[in-house]
Amino acid sequence: MTERGPLLSAEHGRPAVQARALLRGAVAAGLGLGSVAVLVVVLWISSPSPDSGPGEAVHAAAGLWLLAHGAELIRTDTLTGAPAPVGVVPLLLTALPVWLVHRAARDVLEPEEGRGAPSAGGAFALVTGGYLLVGAAVALYARGSSLSARPLSLLFPSVLVVAGAAAAGVWTASGRPLGPPPSWAPVRLHEAMARSRFARRAEVVGRSAAAGVAVLLGGGALVAAAALVWHAEPVQESFLRLSGDWAGRFAVLLLALALVPNAAVWGAAYGLGPGFALGAESTVTPIAFEGHPSLPDFPLLAALPAQGAGTPMSWAAAAVPVAAAVTVAWFTVRRAAPAHGEREEAWSLRETALTTALAAAGCGLGAALLAAAAGGPLGTHALARFGPVWWLAGAAALVWTAALAVPVALLLRAWRLRGRTPAEQQAAGAEGAVPDGTDEVPKPGDEAEGEAGKAWRRWWPRRGPRPVEPGADEAPVSVPRPAGPVGPRPGDADDEFEAYDFLPNDPWRAETPGARPAPSAAPAAPGDATPAKDSTASGPAAPLGPAGPQDATP
Numbered sequence: 001m002t003e004r005g006p007l008l009s010a011e012h013g014r015p016a017v018q019a020r021a022l023l024r025g026a027v028a029a030g031l032g033l034g035s036v037a038v039l040v041v042v043l044w045i046s047s048p049s050p051d052s053g054p055g056e057a058v059h060a061a062a063g064l065w066l067l068a069h070g071a072e073l074i075r076t077d078t079l080t081g082a083p084a085p086v087g088v089v090p091l092l093l094t095a096l097p098v099w100l101v102h103r104a105a106r107d108v109l110e111p112e113e114g115r116g117a118p119s120a121g122g123a124f125a126l127v128t129g130g131y132l133l134v135g136a137a138v139a140l141y142a143r144g145s146s147l148s149a150r151p152l153s154l155l156f157p158s159v160l161v162v163a164g165a166a167a168a169g170v171w172t173a174s175g176r177p178l179g180p181p182p183s184w185a186p187v188r189l190h191e192a193m194a195r196s197r198f199a200r201r202a203e204v205v206g207r208s209a210a211a212g213v214a215v216l217l218g219g220g221a222l223v224a225a226a227a228l229v230w231h232a233e234p235v236q237e238s239f240l241r242l243s244g245d246w247a248g249r250f251a252v253l254l255l256a257l258a259l260v261p262n263a264a265v266w267g268a269a270y271g272l273g274p275g276f277a278l279g280a281e282s283t284v285t286p287i288a289f290e291g292h293p294s295l296p297d298f299p300l301l302a303a304l305p306a307q308g309a310g311t312p313m314s315w316a317a318a319a320v321p322v323a324a325a326v327t328v329a330w331f332t333v334r335r336a337a338p339a340h341g342e343r344e345e346a347w348s349l350r351e352t353a354l355t356t357a358l359a360a361a362g363c364g365l366g367a368a369l370l371a372a373a374a375g376g377p378l379g380t381h382a383l384a385r386f387g388p389v390w391w392l393a394g395a396a397a398l399v400w401t402a403a404l405a406v407p408v409a410l411l412l413r414a415w416r417l418r419g420r421t422p423a424e425q426q427a428a429g430a431e432g433a434v435p436d437g438t439d440e441v442p443k444p445g446d447e448a449e450g451e452a453g454k455a456w457r458r459w460w461p462r463r464g465p466r467p468v469e470p471g472a473d474e475a476p477v478s479v480p481r482p483a484g485p486v487g488p489r490p491g492d493a494d495d496e497f498e499a500y501d502f503l504p505n506d507p508w509r510a511e512t513p514g515a516r517p518a519p520s521a522a523p524a525a526p527g528d529a530t531p532a533k534d535s536t537a538s539g540p541a542a543p544l545g546p547a548g549p550q551d552a553t554p
Helices: 010-046 054-068 091-108 120-142 151-173 187-195 198-230 232-242 246-258 260-272 312-336 349-374 390-416 422-429 451-459
Strands: 073-075 084-086 147-149 276-278 288-290
Touching: 010 054, 010 091, 010 120, 010 246, 054 073, 054 091, 054 120, 054 147, 091 120, 091 151, 091 246, 091 260, 091 349, 120 147, 120 151, 147 151, 198 232, 198 260, 198 312, 198 349, 198 390, 232 246, 246 260, 260 276, 260 312, 260 349, 260 390, 312 349, 312 390, 349 390
Parallel strands: none
Antiparallel strands: 073 084, 073 147
C-alpha cells in the first residue's frame, strides 16, 4: 500500500499534472472560504442572542469572502428597506486569499519526484481557473441573501485580483525574471528597451517605488495611530457603545483590526494633501475639515480631527510624503553611485534623474491602487463616497515624490562621488616619495596587487630586509646595501638581465656584534659515504647582489 506505482510517461502524466494544478487553485479558494466561515460561525455561536439562524451566518461568511476579493456587496436588511452598497474592502482580510493564490501558483511550478510541472502559462491558467470555479459557485450560493455580490464587481476587480496574485506566484517560481518584452511586441519596443538597458534599470525602479510606497503606508499608519491616541476617550466610548457583551465587542475589535491597513492608506492620503471623503459633501484634509458628515458609530471614525481649519499638528503630516521621496532617492542612488569599494562605474546625471523619476511614477501608481482599494461606498446619498479619491492620491504622490526625489537623488549622488575614484587613488600613489632606507619607488597598484604581481615577486626577490616567514625560528637580519650600482629591477627598459638564483638559508645569516657563531658540522663517521657539510664562515657577511660575491653551495 505504501509503495509507489510505476512512473507515468510525459504524455500520460500531462493530464494528471494539469488536474493537479486545477485542484490546487480550487483548494486555495476552499481554504480561504473555510477560514472566513469558521470565524463567522464561531462569532454566531458565541453571540448570546443571534438575530438569525446558521444559514444566514454561512451566507454572511460567503459575502465577506467575496468582499475580500474586491466585490461590492448589496445589503438588503437596512432600516429603510432600500438596498445599500458596501464597497469598503478590509485590506487585512484581502491578504489571506491573495497569499493563498500566490502560494498555489508558485507551488505548482515546483515539480515533485516522479511528476512533471506545467508551463508557466499553463500553471497561471489552471490555478486561476480552479480558483474562479469555486468563486462562481460561492457567488451563486450567496445570490438572494442579505449580502449578495454585484455581478459586475465579480468581473472587475475580483477576477483581476485573483489573476494578479496567480501571475505574481508564477513570476516568483520562475526566478523573478526581468527580460525583454514578448515576441509579439513591436520591434521598436525591443530596440528601445535594449538601448535603455531595461533589465538593468527595471529592478532599481521597482525597488525604489516599492520602498516609497512602504514608507507612505508606514507614515500613514503613524498618523492614524497618533490620531487614535489623541482621541483615546471618544474612541473608547464608541467601542463600548457598539455592543454590551464580550462576543459583540470581540467582533467589533476584529473588524477594526481588519480595517487597520485602510486607516494607514487614509493617513497617507491625508499627509499627501488630498485627504479622504466622508460622504458626498465632506472632505478631510490637513488644511481644513469641510462639511458636516453623518458618520456611523465606529471607533476608527471617532479619531477624526475636529471640524474647521487645520492646526500645526495637522500640517505635520506632510512629513510622510517627504520621507517617501527621500527614500526613493536613497534607494536609487545606492545603485547609481555605489560605495568606493563596490563601484565599477557611476551613472550619469541624466540616467540617475530619469531612473528616479520613473521610481516616483511607480510610487504614484502604487498609491493610486491602494487608495482605490481602501475606499468605496458605504451606502447611498450621504455615504456614497467614502475614503480617498484614487486619482487625487496618485497624482499627489507623483508630484511630491518627483519634485523632491530627483534633486535629492542628484545631491546624494554628488555627495557619494565626492571622494577620489580608485583610478585617481592609483594615480596619486604613483607620485609618492621614496621611503627611507629603501632603493625602490612604490609602483601604482602595490597596495592592491593581484595574483600576477605576487607570483612575479616570488620569482624576483627584492633587496633589503628579508621578510619574516611564518613559523621561522629566528628573526631575519637586514643585509647592507652594496656600494656599487644597483642591478636591474622588474619593469626596467633593459630586459637582458640575469635573475638571482635562490640562495640557501645559511648564507643569508649575517654576523652581528654579540651574535653566537653557527656551530660547525660534526665530522663524518668512518664508513659513512655521505660527506659532512662545511661550517659557515665566521667572518663578516659579504654584500649580496650582482656586484658582490655569492656564497658557494657545498
